[in-house]
Amino acid sequence: MTGKMKWLITPGVLVGLVVLWEAYVVAFNVSPFILPPPGEVWDSLVILLGEPKTYWNMWVTLFETVAGFVIAVILGVFFGGVFGKVRVLEQALNPLIVGLQVMPKVALIPLFIVWFGFGMTSKVVLAAVIAFFPIMTNTILGIKSVDPGHRDVMKCLNAGAWATFRNVELPNALPYILTGMEVGIVLATIGAIVGEYLGGSQGLGYMAVATLNAFDVKAMFAVILILTVLGLVLYFLVVFLRRFVTPWHESVANRK
Amino acid sequence: MEVMSDAAGSATGDGIVLSGIEQLFRTKDQEVLALTEIDLTISAGEFLVLLGPSGCGKTTLLRIIAGLQQPTNGSVEVGGNSLWRNASRNDAVMAELGVVFQEANLFPWMTIEDNIALPLKLRGVGKSERRKRARELCEMVGITGFEKRWPRELSGGMRQRAAIARALSCRPKILLMDEPFGALDAMTRDQMNSELQRIWMDSGCTVILVTHSIREAVFLADRVLLLSPRPGRMDTIRDIPIARPRDIYVQSMAEFQEIETELRRRLDTFGETTDEGSGS
Numbered sequence: 001m002t003g004k005m006k007w008l009i010t011p012g013v014l015v016g017l018v019v020l021w022e023a024y025v026v027a028f029n030v031s032p033f034i035l036p037p038p039g040e041v042w043d044s045l046v047i048l049l050g051e052p053k054t055y056w057n058m059w060v061t062l063f064e065t066v067a068g069f070v071i072a073v074i075l076g077v078f079f080g081g082v083f084g085k086v087r088v089l090e091q092a093l094n095p096l097i098v099g100l101q102v103m104p105k106v107a108l109i110p111l112f113i114v115w116f117g118f119g120m121t122s123k124v125v126l127a128a129v130i131a132f133f134p135i136m137t138n139t140i141l142g143i144k145s146v147d148p149g150h151r152d153v154m155k156c157l158n159a160g161a162w163a164t165f166r167n168v169e170l171p172n173a174l175p176y177i178l179t180g181m182e183v184g185i186v187l188a189t190i191g192a193i194v195g196e197y198l199g200g201s202q203g204l205g206y207m208a209v210a211t212l213n214a215f216d217v218k219a220m221f222a223v224i225l226i227l228t229v230l231g232l233v234l235y236f237l238v239v240f241l242r243r244f245v246t247p248w249h250e251s252v253a254n255r256k
Numbered sequence: 257m258e259v260m261s262d263a264a265g266s267a268t269g270d271g272i273v274l275s276g277i278e279q280l281f282r283t284k285d286q287e288v289l290a291l292t293e294i295d296l297t298i299s300a301g302e303f304l305v306l307l308g309p310s311g312c313g314k315t316t317l318l319r320i321i322a323g324l325q326q327p328t329n330g331s332v333e334v335g336g337n338s339l340w341r342n343a344s345r346n347d348a349v350m351a352e353l354g355v356v357f358q359e360a361n362l363f364p365w366m367t368i369e370d371n372i373a374l375p376l377k378l379r380g381v382g383k384s385e386r387r388k389r390a391r392e393l394c395e396m397v398g399i400t401g402f403e404k405r406w407p408r409e410l411s412g413g414m415r416q417r418a419a420i421a422r423a424l425s426c427r428p429k430i431l432l433m434d435e436p437f438g439a440l441d442a443m444t445r446d447q448m449n450s451e452l453q454r455i456w457m458d459s460g461c462t463v464i465l466v467t468h469s470i471r472e473a474v475f476l477a478d479r480v481l482l483l484s485p486r487p488g489r490m491d492t493i494r495d496i497p498i499a500r501p502r503d504i505y506v507q508s509m510a511e512f513q514e515i516e517t518e519l520r521r522r523l524d525t526f527g528e529t530t531d532e533g534s535g536s
Contacts, residue, residue: 156355249365
């Protein structure tokens with residue numbers, strides 16, 4: 001397939017979906033309370049984007065997501081590094097880690113609201129908790145999966161534990177950490193939004209609930225659209241980060 | 257054991273003395289004796305090749321000399337200093353060694369230059385000094401111009417050249433090589449053998465190289481130590497009196513072929529793994 005064709009497929013599919021949507025609504029005479037036609041959603045979106053309140057809510061959700069994500073990255077890489085290096089600690093705490101990982105974090109929202117209030121803090125905490133685990137487990141995996149040959153080289157060079165960590169284990173873990181971050185940023189966005197759904201008075205998640213309560217379904221669709229774009233931008237920022245952090249990795253080389 | 261002709265090497269304290277080396281591997285339900293009764297003196301500047309079929313413990317022996325494996329019994333002395341003191345390695349002895357593995361084992365996240373200079377970095381050598389030395393080494397092993405590349409951008413042969421450069425970066429007195437060209441095609445391999453000979457002659461270091469190719473062994477070695485399998489023990493020590501520098505064409509000389517045949521016959525008496533000896 002030629003390069004130009006490739007870039008036409010995605011927009012083509014998108015346009016096709018919108019056309020199908022419109023056709024479906026018209027053909028089956030669907031109530032706008034169930035599925036508003038794309039044209040009306042677009043009009044709502046334009047109206048929403050004209051209101052300063054929308055930008056404030058966007059900023060709130062963005063802040064909660066990014067703050068939670070950054071905390072998750074720092075703690076996830078730190079604890080992943082510690083557990084990856086100190087096997088005994090990992091084995092001892094493994095049941096606890098798995099238990100926490102399996103626990104549905106969303107169920108903690110009421111607790112977080114009691115602890116941290118209805119403001120942004122409870123959402124930041126939820127986003128961080130939800131994004132933490134994939135980053136931590138990937139860091140552990142990355143540190144453990146150092147090639148035995150690479151370890152031999154460091155042994156022959158009399159390298160100490162810190163030098164081995166800095167020169168070998170950490171860089172070896174970077175592609176894994178980035179994969180964890182790709183999952184983590186999506187989860188952090190979900191965490192922030194669900195937090196807003198369930199207890200809050202600001203943010204895009206709250207906006208979605210507010211539009212629903214006002215029976216303004218087309219505005220709700222518009223909010224979902226904004227959320228999707230926000231999530232996409234954040235995700236691709238992390239993907240883009242890969243190029244800068246691991247330019248040596250095959251996953252980057254093949255993407256030229 | 258034959259008496260060494262240039263005992264001066266060990267007298268100046270640069271030789272390697274292996275005495276009574278024995279290696280036992282314990283698995284869950286059995287014990288395997290990998291090496292036994294290894295007594296050998298390697299003099300400074302010598303090119304020794306460890307030859308043998310798979311399972312003869314030649315790699316284990318090299319790993320013992322490299323300090324990667326502590327032998328069950330026996331001692332390794334380098335320049336009069338013991339490599340192992342109880343359960344800890346003697347770092348001063350380790351600093352005299354450079355090791356090249358079958359895989360280049362370059363770190364993919366470092367440029368060729370940084371890979372080569374890593375041993376210097378670990379010793380606290382400054383950046384500009386490291387750059388300079390890496391350039392010299394690249395020239396020495398013939399990969400000038402690739403200093404800033406990632407390892408994945410280099411061919412297998414070039415990666416192995418870089419690995420040799422890395423092993424040489426701290427000017428080791430002893431270079432240990434575990435089937436360094438085993439993964440390369442025959443043509444590249446011949447070329448690398450010639451270049452290794454040149455590098456060895458230029459640097460004056462002691463080389464211990466493991467291979468299962470008889471031809472490679474005869475081409476490179478001052479002495480070939482043939483190990484017999486299960487358990488690995490010293491079978492034959494063969495001097496290779498062919499003049500240096502040797503070029504590829506010495507392989508067609510009668511003397512070369514005689515030695516090669518002699519070693520092959522000896523290898524064949526070990527049974528089963530004879531095909532391992534064919535020098536690709």
